[in-house]
Amino acid sequence: MKAARFDYVRATTVDVAVDALARGAVALAGGQSLVPLLNARSRRPEVVVDVSRLPLTGVEQDGSTLVLGALTRLRAAETSPVVRRAVPLLAEALTHVGHVSVRNRGTVGGSVAHADPAAELPAVFLALDAVFTARGPGGTREVDARDFFLGPYRTALAPDELLTDIRVPLPPPTARHGLAELSRRPNDLAITAVFTSVTLTDRVVTEARIAVAGAAPTPIRAHAAEELLRGQALTPEVLAGVADAAADATDPVDDVHAPAAYRRDMTAVLTRRALRQAVGG
Amino acid sequence: MTVAGGVIGARVSRAEDVRLLTGRAVFIDDLRPPGVLEAAILRSPHPHARIVRLDTTAAAAHPGVFAVVTGADVKSLVRRPQPLIWRLAPGGPETVAYPLAVDKVLYTGHGLAAVAAVDRATAEDALELIDVEYEPLPAVTTLEQALAPDAPRLHEDWPDNVAGRAVVAQGDVEAAFAGADVVLRETFRFARQWGASLETRGVVATWDPFTSHLDAWVNTQSPHLIRELFAEVLGLSVDKVRVRVPDIGGGFGSKSGFYGDQVVAAVLSRVSGRPVKFLEDRRESFVATVHAREQRIDVEVAARTDGTITGLRGTVHGVLGANFSTVGLSPCWTTAAIMTGPYAIPAVELDVVGVVTNKPPYGAYRGYGLPKANFVHEHVVEALARHLGLDPHEVRRRNFVTEFPYQSPVFVYDSGRYAECLDLCRDAVRRAGWADRVARARAEGAHMGIGYAFHNEVSAFAPSRIVNMSGLDHSGFDEAAVRIDSSGRVTVHTGQTSMGQGIHTALAQVAAHALDVPLDHVTVVSGDTDSAPYTGYGTAASRAAAVGGAAVLNAATRLRAKVLRIAAHVFEASPDDLEISDGVVSVKGVPGRSVTLAAIGDAAYRRPHGVLPDDEEPTLHEREVYDPVNVATAFGCTAVLASVDVETGAVELLGYLIAHDCGTMINPMIVEGQLQGGAAQAIGGALYERLAYDASGEALTRSFAEYLLPTAGVVPPFGINHMETPADHIPGGFKGAGEAGVIGGGAAIAHAVEDALAEFGVRITSLPITPPDLLAAIRAGAER
Numbered sequence A: 001m002k003a004a005r006f007d008y009v010r011a012t013t014v015d016v017a018v019d020a021l022a023r024g025a026v027a028l029a030g031g032q033s034l035v036p037l038l039n040a041r042s043r044r045p046e047v048v049v050d051v052s053r054l055p056l057t058g059v060e061q062d063g064s065t066l067v068l069g070a071l072t073r074l075r076a077a078e079t080s081p082v083v084r085r086a087v088p089l090l091a092e093a094l095t096h097v098g099h100v101s102v103r104n105r106g107t108v109g110g111s112v113a114h115a116d117p118a119a120e121l122p123a124v125f126l127a128l129d130a131v132f133t134a135r136g137p138g139g140t141r142e143v144d145a146r147d148f149f150l151g152p153y154r155t156a157l158a159p160d161e162l163l164t165d166i167r168v169p170l171p172p173p174t175a176r177h178g179l180a181e182l183s184r185r186p187n188d189l190a191i192t193a194v195f196t197s198v199t200l201t202d203r204v205v206t207e208a209r210i211a212v213a214g215a216a217p218t219p220i221r222a223h224a225a226e227e228l229l230r231g232q233a234l235t236p237e238v239l240a241g242v243a244d245a246a247a248d249a250t251d252p253v254d255d256v257h258a259p260a261a262y263r264r265d266m267t268a269v270l271t272r273r274a275l276r277q278a279v280g281g
Numbered sequence B: 001m002t003v004a005g006g007v008i009g010a011r012v013s014r015a016e017d018v019r020l021l022t023g024r025a026v027f028i029d030d031l032r033p034p035g036v037l038e039a040a041i042l043r044s045p046h047p048h049a050r051i052v053r054l055d056t057t058a059a060a061a062h063p064g065v066f067a068v069v070t071g072a073d074v075k076s077l078v079r080r081p082q083p084l085i086w087r088l089a090p091g092g093p094e095t096v097a098y099p100l101a102v103d104k105v106l107y108t109g110h111g112l113a114a115v116a117a118v119d120r121a122t123a124e125d126a127l128e129l130i131d132v133e134y135e136p137l138p139a140v141t142t143l144e145q146a147l148a149p150d151a152p153r154l155h156e157d158w159p160d161n162v163a164g165r166a167v168v169a170q171g172d173v174e175a176a177f178a179g180a181d182v183v184l185r186e187t188f189r190f191a192r193q194w195g196a197s198l199e200t201r202g203v204v205a206t207w208d209p210f211t212s213h214l215d216a217w218v219n220t221q222s223p224h225l226i227r228e229l230f231a232e233v234l235g236l237s238v239d240k241v242r243v244r245v246p247d248i249g250g251g252f253g254s255k256s257g258f259y260g261d262q263v264v265a266a267v268l269s270r271v272s273g274r275p276v277k278f279l280e281d282r283r284e285s286f287v288a289t290v291h292a293r294e295q296r297i298d299v300e301v302a303a304r305t306d307g308t309i310t311g312l313r314g315t316v317h318g319v320l321g322a323n324f325s326t327v328g329l330s331p332c333w334t335t336a337a338i339m340t341g342p343y344a345i346p347a348v349e350l351d352v353v354g355v356v357t358n359k360p361p362y363g364a365y366r367g368y369g370l371p372k373a374n375f376v377h378e379h380v381v382e383a384l385a386r387h388l389g390l391d392p393h394e395v396r397r398r399n400f401v402t403e404f405p406y407q408s409p410v411f412v413y414d415s416g417r418y419a420e421c422l423d424l425c426r427d428a429v430r431r432a433g434w435a436d437r438v439a440r441a442r443a444e445g446a447h448m449g450i451g452y453a454f455h456n457e458v459s460a461f462a463p464s465r466i467v468n469m470s471g472l473d474h475s476g477f478d479e480a481a482v483r484i485d486s487s488g489r490v491t492v493h494t495g496q497t498s499m500g501q502g503i504h505t506a507l508a509q510v511a512a513h514a515l516d517v518p519l520d521h522v523t524v525v526s527g528d529t530d531s532a533p534y535t536g537y538g539t540a541a542s543r544a545a546a547v548g549g550a551a552v553l554n555a556a557t558r559l560r561a562k563v564l565r566i567a568a569h570v571f572e573a574s575p576d577d578l579e580i581s582d583g584v585v586s587v588k589g590v591p592g593r594s595v596t597l598a599a600i601g602d603a604a605y606r607r608p609h610g611v612l613p614d615d616e617e618p619t620l621h622e623r624e625v626y627d628p629v630n631v632a633t634a635f636g637c638t639a640v641l642a643s644v645d646v647e648t649g650a651v652e653l654l655g656y657l658i659a660h661d662c663g664t665m666i667n668p669m670i671v672e673g674q675l676q677g678g679a680a681q682a683i684g685g686a687l688y689e690r691l692a693y694d695a696s697g698e699a700l701t702r703s704f705a706e707y708l709l710p711t712a713g714v715v716p717p718f719g720i721n722h723m724e725t726p727a728d729h730i731p732g733g734f735k736g737a738g739e740a741g742v743i744g745g746g747a748a749i750a751h752a753v754e755d756a757l758a759e760f761g762v763r764i765t766s767l768p769i770t771p772p773d774l775l776a777a778i779r780a781g782a783e784r
């Protein structure tokens, strides 16, 4: 398929981009999700505004926060020593996003704004309580990750808002992470994936984050499971209870790759694996 | 005749590769004749619907549009419906399909109108302006739905949805089952899959309005067949049709048939007066190219307690599409025809039942029915061994065909050393240390196993008269011409098609070997029906190297004789006393008495005086038509090492070994490439690929995000061990290798999974093996 006719504008400044969005344009970042949708004619904007050259790139640590420019390429974030040191869960999750060629073009902000329910980054940002900065005609606002993902491919961003950066509070230095992803082939979009960050004091969990991708209309936090973990040592019984609680938090659908029940079951399996990785490693 | 040593059998790198790897190949989409238009086809969103209204006025008026045709328009411009070339159920009903749907659409994606415009995007814009009113009808997509007594009928003039029945039989089946010690029964299901190639199918058609001549570039595996069928359908004499073949990015059988969109492009060119290109985009390739593999097979096997199989009976249900492809029921018939595989099963009775469903046509895909047959007979061997407490390899050995030629229910197997090939494979497994690996893994609580499958393959298709009698409206011979020019260089003309498999290199090796010239002095030319020799069946059915190679070998051998006669005249010697080496003819044992092929070539074309004998015709050119007296049976054994994650049902392949015999190998490297590519497709078929439909008939797999091909990450390294049992009846002793890799992989993978899951008693009877299904089987086993 060839895209329906559209006009193309390259934004030179954030203001130009926001102005275009306000007039109905759709933002093009790395194009890894948008271009196939344009070609399939499932999206047919009149104007596409290319934001990929805006200077919203780069990764830096600002005190106890990791700040990622929305237009940072996935591969740049993945290979950034800052990311690896400050938020290793994010660095590891990035290696699961598509293939290197996809990550060379795709952007961190694009992955967030696209909001595929099975995508890795939205779940990681949800696990880590990230804050998204959006710029619209009326100025800048911040949206917490937990308020950001509204449904499959639906976010709190208004059509005239541009995601400009993502701020991730650094997990404490003692935090450990675990990631377990099930996909049909390496680097496919996940069937289900679980991301955890756990802080232990004397083998007892003092803080736990569990997020699941691919098992609900949006990435989800397994709050009840986290609650079960806090104050506990990770015995097999605790692990089993936590895994079941995580599975209970899901609301999956059937698709061609797996029935809903399978995704639910896999959430439990992957939660156990991710937690074991976190405390074992 | 057999050959050994020399260029035949050498691992030379492929002459095609430099062009392919440096981007110098010219594919169908690279062809842009002046004024070319691009076509797009309007496709049905419904699996089954009556076309109530179809209005193309707005599309025709759209700027940039040059022609719009509907199914009815195309029907009025052709002489006959799409041809069926293989009738296996004589007297059975046949679908009457035109290039585009006329009154009813019969599957999601069925084309019903087409536009030619300045570019593809404009053509797609115009498609959106075509106004169609559909009256949706109930659809059938599964075998059971199609056979239900009250099933909606796809073809209203048929009594039901049965598209044909055939029988494959031999021996006394009643007696075999009456006297059996054991009878086992099983049902197998194979998902719909297709031969997806990197390059989609395309055509650039130019209709000459003054001479009514069609010039078509088609990325086809069967240029001569396509030319014949274009002529039949368009009502032209064959000389008015020229089919040319550019470089091809993979075919796998799915580019061998004659497609309606090829006719649509020709008609659009005729209507618009311009060249018209139609190239499937990736999305529509999922519905516009033939599907394959989908079958349900019910079998019963009779055996003695020592493991001897005495009888096999059952039914092969081909879950066909709504309309026949060019080859009709034949892939499903082939499953039955070779269901006994390498085993001497004396009594066989298999019904073949084709059933139409609201899905795209069913056609050729590498393996052509054989992977299913293999899955069945290898499952039978393993099940019998389990049932009788025997080693499955003992059961294999006990039943192997050992005396050749052997008359199986349909084919005559020419030669084989099956037991040795099985040993070769098992030795490779031993050397690889798999048993230790499995033991160690199991000790650590992992689930790892080893599986085997033995296959044989009917290749070198096929004796023309015999295949005609079997219902094939086409021949199986190959014509080749070999020429030495005035500089002594060699050109091979073949009807075979190069599609990435290395056939030019292989045929060059054959000619270089026969003529004793350096390989780089040989050029192979193919791909234009105006000049190429005729190929019967085309480049398919594992026949190019065997049948095409035999034709080249015979022509080149005769040409060599002529060269020697001329040289003998020069030396006043007997041709028997001469030899050719590296393009130089010399008198054996007399150093210094030599003449180059260039000198002989010069005499043959330009300056015959004094060199060319008086009774020798100028030029150095020989032509051969080779029609095999029999097919040739290649064979092989596949072993797979796999592990299963019992919590997720995910399968990982850790090792893959193949022992293989395709007679005389022309180029072992090319054979290995064929085996590896085929094995990758076997992996896809076993673990990933499924064209899925929902209950209403909607297609769920419309892109490579849903239809999963095996990627590099899931294909393990291959180890290949060769043996060579030449085909005595084929010059050169060649057998085919193109499909071998795909045949045994599914069964070997299934058996490795069963072995890994022995404690759960999991039995694999359907493909692909998906994690949710396998997990369910593991859980069911754990509960037992």
Ligand SMILES: Cc1cc2nc3c(=O)[nH]c(=O)nc-3n(C[C@H](O)[C@H](O)[C@H](O)COP(=O)(O)OP(=O)(O)OC[C@H]3O[C@@H](n4cnc5c(N)ncnc54)[C@H](O)[C@@H]3O)c2cc1C
Pocket: A026, A027, A028, A029, A030, A031, A032, A033, A034, A035, A051, A070, A071, A074, A096, A097, A098, A099, A102, A105, A106, A107, A108, A109, A110, A111, A112, A113, A114, A116, A118, A119, A120, A121, A157, A161, A162, A163, A164, A187, A188, A189, A190
């Ligand atoms: C082969 C392949 C495999 C893939 N595998 C995975 C995978 O495993 N996991 C995964 O998560 N994804 C995967 N993807 C999807 C893809 O990697 C991401 O969705 C993608 O990188 C999104 O980023 P982008 O910059 O390419 O966004 P684009 O495609 O340019 O845009 C995506 C959407 O986000 C909007 N958008 C982009 N940037 C902004 C912004 N700054 N502000 C507001 N809106 C914006 C666009 O308007 C559009 O709607 C895969 C893609 C491909 C092609």
